[in-house]
Structure formats: C-alpha cells, structure tokens
Amino acid sequence: MELKNKVALVTGGGTGIGRATSFELAKRGATVIVNYSSSRSDADEAAQWINSYGGRAIAIQAxxxxDEQVRSMIQTVVQHFGTVDLLVNNASITKHIPMDDLEAAAEEVWDELFDVNVKGMFYCARAVAPFMKKKLNGAIVNIGSIAGQTGLGSSLPYAVSKAAVHGLTKSLARALAPDIRVNCIVPGAVATRWWAGREQEMSRLAPHLPLQRISTPKDIAAMICTALEQEAMTGQVITVDSGQTM
Incomplete structure (x- = not known):
C-alpha cells in the first residue's frame, strides 16, 4: 500500500516515536492527524511543521x-478528511516502579496503564474499523515494547500491559481480516524523553548491544511506515532493538 494521499492517525503523535512517525508519514505523502492528550504545544508544533513543509496535518486532542473521546475524535477526522486509512496506536504511559516492589504496583497503577496502553489501543482500532472496512483496505500498527517480551521494564504493570498489546495485535488481526491488517512494532531502548535523567544508563547500554547503538525515534518510525505498507502481512510482532533481545 502506498501511503501517499492516505489519511493517517497517530496517537501520542506530538512527541518521541509518535512525532517521528507523524513526520515520516507526511514525508511519504500521507495526511496526518496528530493526536495528543495533554501535550498540546508539541502536537500543534508537529502539525505546523508538516504544513510548513508542504504536507497536510492537524492536531486533535483526545x-x-x-472511548467517547476516541469516537468523537474519529468523527471529527472523518468530517474533515472523509475517512481514516491508517492508524498508529502509539500513545502509552508508564510508572517507574522497581520490579520487585510488588506493593507499589497498586490497583490505580494497573488501571491507569491498562486504560491507556491496552484499552486505548482497542478503542482506537474499534472506532476506525468501520471506515477502513468500507474502503476494504486499512492498516493498523500498535507499538509494543521488549518489556512485553522479556518481562523486564520500567514497572511490572507496564511490562504486562505491553505483553497484552502484543496479544491484542494478534486478536485484532484475526477479527479485522481480510480488510484491515494489524501488526505490532516492538522497540527496545529508544532515545526519547522516557530516558530523561537516565542518559548515562543509556550510554552504558549502547556498547553492549550487537549494533552498538541505541535506536532513534526515526528508526522506529521508518519501520512503522514500512509495516503499514505491507499488504501481505498481518498479526506480526516485529522487534526493532539493535539486537538487545537476541
């Protein structure tokens, strides 16, 4: 599938991997909806940058x-652009809790992380599915994490939520076939604001990776766009981590 002239929604599209993906989609000719929850200035800036370079983008809060905010956002997108062809389920949150501190993994932490990281991706996929099915062609990429594969991450609930994203990908791929393809890109360590304050830890990690480099948001964005383009691929969970989990 060519991305040119497609309408693409990127959740959490104003920062980090989402921002890089918004830019990469625009470079490939897509109209980009930059979704944000609270990072309004970042999302507006990303949309303005795309528009200033001849692309087409708007920022939408949700x-x-x-679920009701997601449905309202999709209706706004359809009113503006007629449909949604592509969805990048990127929006995610975490809480930094030592893995062995089970008492700190309180009920509200589990609820908050699963509400955004898992249910949020499902709500977005469900909301766009009718419009993609109407055109008999759509693609969704969910953003997972190696934490969901290794069980080790910024917190136990985060790692489990990302494992759930990997499972959600396969279930949605079956539920939405044959008209909609659903895949998952699984980053390892990526140089984003999530590592703010832990740059030394990142610099120590890099030499021990097979490729001896930390992935950039642009690396992940390129793979997301490639997955969106593949018409013979669905239900796949693809790791992009410089060999971190080899």
Whole structure:
C-alpha cells in the first residue's frame, strides 16, 4: 500500500516515536492527524511543521483511554478528511516502579496503564474499523515494547500491559481480516524523553548491544511506515532493538 494521499492517525503523535512517525508519514505523502492528550504545544508544533513543509496535518486532542473521546475524535477526522486509512496506536504511559516492589504496583497503577496502553489501543482500532472496512483496505500498527517480551521494564504493570498489546495485535488481526491488517512494532531502548535523567544508563547500554547503538525515534518510525505498507502481512510482532533481545 502506498501511503501517499492516505489519511493517517497517530496517537501520542506530538512527541518521541509518535512525532517521528507523524513526520515520516507526511514525508511519504500521507495526511496526518496528530493526536495528543495533554501535550498540546508539541502536537500543534508537529502539525505546523508538516504544513510548513508542504504536507497536510492537524492536531486533535483526545484521551485514548476514554472511548467517547476516541469516537468523537474519529468523527471529527472523518468530517474533515472523509475517512481514516491508517492508524498508529502509539500513545502509552508508564510508572517507574522497581520490579520487585510488588506493593507499589497498586490497583490505580494497573488501571491507569491498562486504560491507556491496552484499552486505548482497542478503542482506537474499534472506532476506525468501520471506515477502513468500507474502503476494504486499512492498516493498523500498535507499538509494543521488549518489556512485553522479556518481562523486564520500567514497572511490572507496564511490562504486562505491553505483553497484552502484543496479544491484542494478534486478536485484532484475526477479527479485522481480510480488510484491515494489524501488526505490532516492538522497540527496545529508544532515545526519547522516557530516558530523561537516565542518559548515562543509556550510554552504558549502547556498547553492549550487537549494533552498538541505541535506536532513534526515526528508526522506529521508518519501520512503522514500512509495516503499514505491507499488504501481505498481518498479526506480526516485529522487534526493532539493535539486537538487545537476541
């Protein structure tokens, strides 16, 4: 599938991997909807940058953990652009909790992370599915994490939520076939604001990776766009981590 002239929604599209993906989609000719929950200035800036370079983008606020806000966002997109062809389920949150501190993994932490990281991706996929099915062609990419494969991450609930995203990908791929393809890109360590304050830890990690480099948001964005383009691929969970989990 060519991305040119497609309408693409990127959740959490104003920062980090989402921002890089918004830019990469625009470079490939897509109209980009930059979704944000609270990072309005970042999302507006990303959309303005795309428009200033001859692309087409708008920023739209919605908390993906709220189904009614997701449905309202999609209706706004369809009113403006007629449909949604592509969805990048990127919006995610975490809480930094030592893995062995089970008491700190309180009920509200589990609920908050699953509401955004898992249910939010489902709500977005469900909301766009009718429009993709109407055109008999759509593609969704969910953003997972190696935490969901290794069980080790910023917190136990985060790792489990990302394992759930990997499972959600396969279930949605079956539920939405043959008209909609659903795949998952699984980053390892990526140089984003999530590592703010831990740059030394990142620099120590890099030499021990087979490729001896930390992935950039642009690396992940390129793979997301490639997955969106593949018409013979669905239900796949693809790791992009410089060999971190080899």
């Amino acid at each position: 908390d993906v953990s709220k």
